[in-house]
Amino acid sequence: MTLREQLMEMADARYREFNASLTPGAGAMIGVRIPQLRAIAREIARGDWRTWLEEADDEYFEEKMLQGLVISYAKCPPEEKLRRTACFVPKIDNWAVCDCFCWRLKAAERAPMWEFIQPYFNSAAEYEARFAVVMALGNFVDEEHLDPLLEILGAVGHEGYYVRMGVAWAVSVCYVKYPERTERWLREECPLGDWTYNKALQKIAESLRVAPEAKARLKTLKRRAK
Numbered sequence: 001m002t003l004r005e006q007l008m009e010m011a012d013a014r015y016r017e018f019n020a021s022l023t024p025g026a027g028a029m030i031g032v033r034i035p036q037l038r039a040i041a042r043e044i045a046r047g048d049w050r051t052w053l054e055e056a057d058d059e060y061f062e063e064k065m066l067q068g069l070v071i072s073y074a075k076c077p078p079e080e081k082l083r084r085t086a087c088f089v090p091k092i093d094n095w096a097v098c099d100c101f102c103w104r105l106k107a108a109e110r111a112p113m114w115e116f117i118q119p120y121f122n123s124a125a126e127y128e129a130r131f132a133v134v135m136a137l138g139n140f141v142d143e144e145h146l147d148p149l150l151e152i153l154g155a156v157g158h159e160g161y162y163v164r165m166g167v168a169w170a171v172s173v174c175y176v177k178y179p180e181r182t183e184r185w186l187r188e189e190c191p192l193g194d195w196t197y198n199k200a201l202q203k204i205a206e207s208l209r210v211a212p213e214a215k216a217r218l219k220t221l222k223r224r225a226k
Contacts, residue, residue: 006040007032007062019096026094029061034100037062041069049074053084064091068101078112089120092127095162102134114140121152126160133163137170141177150174150182154191164196171196172203176210183214186221194223 001009007030016031023029044052049070058064071084092098105113113135120132133156140149153167153174171192175182190197201222205215 003040003066004057004060004063007060010036023061023094023096026061026096028059032062034065034096037065038069041066042073044070045073045075058091061094061097064093065097065100067091068097072101072103078109081109082112082116085116089128089131090125092131094127095130095165098127098130098162099134102131102138105139110139114145118152121156124158126158126163129156129158129160129163130166133166133170137166137173141170141173146174146178146181150185154185164193165199167192168196168199168203171200172207175200175204176207179210179214183218186218194225198222 011031012033013031015033016029019031020026020029044066053067053070056063056067056070058067068088071081071088074081074084076084088101092101117132117135120128123129123132133153136145136149136152149170153170156163156167158164171182171186175186186197186200192200201218204210204218
């Protein structure tokens with residue numbers, strides 16, 4: 001049985017319709033749930049995953065998702081991981097593949113990845129820019145990177161919805177982990193566009209890890225339509 005035949009046997013038509021409605025731009029979809037795809041990807045990553053990647057199809061959303069997951073799970077030197085990441089990122093055409101691909105980095109991958117994602121923040125391609133933002137929010141909201149990350153987020157200029165949502169999400173993660181420093185940044189002539197700024201405040205307010213008094217205080221920062 002081929003991998004595609006295996007995926008077809010796992011298809012759930014109702015889930016396909018539901019997932020397609022949440023994932024614009026994803027193209028043809030089989031209807032396999034993410035936990036099942038993760039299990040398949042882990043199995044592939046335990047074998048000859050390099051040959052598999054060379055021969056892999058990406059006609060369907062799930063096949064593209066599997067490529068990203070296999071790269072994220074694969075055990076290889078950081079420089080090889082980055083080469084394969086560079087080849088995969090241009091294939092990303094929806095938020096789900098982007099976000100599932102962005103893995104938690106190992107210690108040896110952190111410094112190389114921080115340098116690697118810098119050009120992507122300014123990419124003209126919506127999902128390349130989102131890739132950089134999501135990879136950063138999952139790995140670099142820490143003492144060392146907070147200040148440069150906020151500066152970078154403030155300078156992201158792509159107007160695509162999924163980039164702006166990613167930036168707002170990243171700012172909310174910064175606030176949860178470093179509330180005082182992030183709030184100061186939000187108050188002091190924050191360079192974010194009004195929509196992204198207000199969306200960041202909204203996402204902070206939705207967090208269960210932010211105290212009610214802080215949410216009330218941040219509510220007063222909302223920018224009004226000019």
